[in-house]
Amino acid sequence: MRKAEEINYKSPMYLQLKKVIYSKIQSGEYLPGTSIPSENELAKMYGINRLTVRNGIDQLVNEGLLMRVQGKGVYVLGANGKSNVETVGGFEEIVDASNAARSIKIIKQVVRKAYDKFSWIFGIGSEDEIYYIKRIIYVGGTPSYLEETYIPKYLIPQLDSIDLSVFSIEEIYEFYGIIRSKVNETIDLTRLDANEGRMLKISADEEVMVMESTSFDYKSRVIDYRRKYSVSDLCKYSVCMKKD
Amino acid sequence: MVEYHISPRDDAAEKIEYYIIENKLEPNAKIPSERDLCEMWGINRTTLRSAIKRLVSSGKLYNKKGSGTFVADHKIIIDLHSIITLSDIDIRRNRLLIEVISTKIIESNKHISKELHVSLGTRVYEFIRLIKVDRDPICFETLYIPYDRFLDIDKYNLEEEILYKVMENRYNTEISGGIRNVGISPINFVDADLLNVENNSAVYILDGVIFDKDNIPIIYMKSMLRPDKVKFSSSKIYKYRGVQA
Numbered sequence: 001m002r003k004a005e006e007i008n009y010k011s012p013m014y015l016q017l018k019k020v021i022y023s024k025i026q027s028g029e030y031l032p033g034t035s036i037p038s039e040n041e042l043a044k045m046y047g048i049n050r051l052t053v054r055n056g057i058d059q060l061v062n063e064g065l066l067m068r069v070q071g072k073g074v075y076v077l078g079a080n081g082k083s084n085v086e087t088v089g090g091f092e093e094i095v096d097a098s099n100a101a102r103s104i105k106i107i108k109q110v111v112r113k114a115y116d117k118f119s120w121i122f123g124i125g126s127e128d129e130i131y132y133i134k135r136i137i138y139v140g141g142t143p144s145y146l147e148e149t150y151i152p153k154y155l156i157p158q159l160d161s162i163d164l165s166v167f168s169i170e171e172i173y174e175f176y177g178i179i180r181s182k183v184n185e186t187i188d189l190t191r192l193d194a195n196e197g198r199m200l201k202i203s204a205d206e207e208v209m210v211m212e213s214t215s216f217d218y219k220s221r222v223i224d225y226r227r228k229y230s231v232s233d234l235c236k237y238s239v240c241m242k243k244d
Numbered sequence: 245m246v247e248y249h250i251s252p253r254d255d256a257a258e259k260i261e262y263y264i265i266e267n268k269l270e271p272n273a274k275i276p277s278e279r280d281l282c283e284m285w286g287i288n289r290t291t292l293r294s295a296i297k298r299l300v301s302s303g304k305l306y307n308k309k310g311s312g313t314f315v316a317d318h319k320i321i322i323d324l325h326s327i328i329t330l331s332d333i334d335i336r337r338n339r340l341l342i343e344v345i346s347t348k349i350i351e352s353n354k355h356i357s358k359e360l361h362v363s364l365g366t367r368v369y370e371f372i373r374l375i376k377v378d379r380d381p382i383c384f385e386t387l388y389i390p391y392d393r394f395l396d397i398d399k400y401n402l403e404e405e406i407l408y409k410v411m412e413n414r415y416n417t418e419i420s421g422g423i424r425n426v427g428i429s430p431i432n433f434v435d436a437d438l439l440n441v442e443n444n445s446a447v448y449i450l451d452g453v454i455f456d457k458d459n460i461p462i463i464y465m466k467s468m469l470r471p472d473k474v475k476f477s478s479s480k481i482y483k484y485r486g487v488q489a
Contacts, residue, residue, distance in 0.1 A: 084484050084485045085482055085483070085484050085485075086482070086483045086484075086485075087480050087481065087482055087483070088480070088481045088483065089325040089478050089479050089480050089481055090325075090478050090479065090480025091324075091426075091476075091478055091480075094425065108248070110248030111248060112248045112249070112250055115250075115255070115258060115259075115262075116258065116259065116262040116266070117258040117259075117261050117262040117265075118258075120262060120265060120266075132248070132250075179482070179484065180482050181481070181482050182479060182480065182481055182482065183479070183480040183482075184477070184479050185477065185478050185479070185480060186321070186475055186476060186477045187426060187475060187476040187477075188303070188319070188471070188475040188476075189303070189428065189446060189448075189471035189475075190302045190303050191301045191302055191303070193298060193301070204301075207428065207445075207446040207471070209427070209428055232427070232428045232429070232446065233429075235427070236425050236426065236427035237425070237426050237427070238423060238424065238425045238426075239324040239325055239423070239424045239425075239426070239478050240325070240421065240422075240423055241324070241325060241326065241421050241422040241423065241424060241452075241454070242325070242326075242420075242421045
């Protein structure tokens with residue numbers, strides 16, 4: 001973005017706007033994972049044409065700093081280290097309709113006190129805050145998973161403003177440089193309560209698979225705890241075996 | 245964001261779970277009476293009951309009529325990532341019993357052929373075994389093994405000897421890895437009887453293929469396991485290029 005520094009009041013309006021947005025991303029006013037104001041809002045804010053706004057945004061989209069999400073808005077992207085990670089072991093989800101589109105509905109994304117159980121899990125004070133996120137994952141329009149995630153607040157203080165129906169927790173970790181080193185996973189059978197059963201369109205006494213996972217970082221701190229319930233006839237897990 | 249207060253039921257359920265951890269209550273240990281717990285935490289009986297009910301239905305506690313509420317029994321944890329048969333599970337030999345129900349030489353059907361990479365009608369061994377821990381049947385498994393390569397493997401005492409060891413030591417086979425899939429399904433009445441579970445109840449369906457070092461399948465297995473006795477684990481390790489561990 002060396003060019004952006006040379007921008008002055010005589011520069012084309014879309015480039016000036018581009019510089020404004022770029023600076024706000026750099027300064028952290030627009031955080032990775034959050035949406036920036038709409039094109040209309042920006043047009044109004046700076047007294048410029050909406051098409052000019054779009055031009056400026058398009059440039060940042062092309063440069064990989066912003067992402068457009070159909071029907072939702074424009075989101076700030078963070079660092080991406082995907083190509084640098086390899087995983088060994090762990091359960092992989094297999095869904096019958098693997099090419100079916102996935103969508104996510106957020107049921108809850110709240111901050112709560114850890115209290116005893118989660119202060120024990122995360123090694124934090126019981127009055128410290130944690131995020132609790134409850135989401136339904138639809139595969140091809142069918143509610144297939146119910147996922148509960150707990151993350152200590154100190155890890156990503158900004159998480160409450162991040163749209164978790166657009167980004168996965170993995171992507172958010174990448175944006176904020178949080179590095180997982182190990183995840184312990186177990187698969188068990190359990191039952192949901194009536195309310196949760198309804199969300200997955202199953203009866204309350206039906207048994208569901210639950211994958212419970214605890215993630216650790218390099219300092220061996222627990223960084224998240226998740227429970228993912230899956231509808232039995234739709235989902236399976238697969239594991240690759242290796243001889244030690 | 246407005247601070248969220250968890251529901252009284254969920255709060256009570258977390259308190260009970262933590263009570264078990266904090267006091268190191270063993271499986272099958274009795275938890276304190278409803279009255280004592282209510283007094284200790286200053287919560288009402290209805291809330292506590294609803295929390296207990298939730299923990300019972302999710303499998304963390306169980307009730308015994310007239311005698312109270314207990315911590316759920318310990319489940320055998322099977323690490324699906326490491327290559328083991330159930331007979332290798334880390335439990336004392338005297339608690340484990342493998343019954344070979346039948347040993348047959350059959351011609352492979354379409355399904356088995358596909359899994360073992362052999363042509364239709366190839367001879368394969370079919371072993372059906374029931375695995376018991378503390379006299380409870382926990383797993384009912386069927387194994388298919390290519391006949392020509394493992395000629396006379398049925399002569400070994402597979403109730404005692406570990407199958408993989410026999411393959412490695414007697415058949416000069418090096419096992420390298422494999423794939424396992426786990427799902428759940430309702431059980432039919434014949435199998436329900438064998439596993440001593442209720443007809444139509446949910447059981448784990450585990451199937452998998454084991455390969456030798458040249459990636460040739462040597463075992464195809466299908467099994468049913470009791471979810472009240474067994475759970476599965478696997479650890480995922482992340483390796484980052486250019487990042488110091």
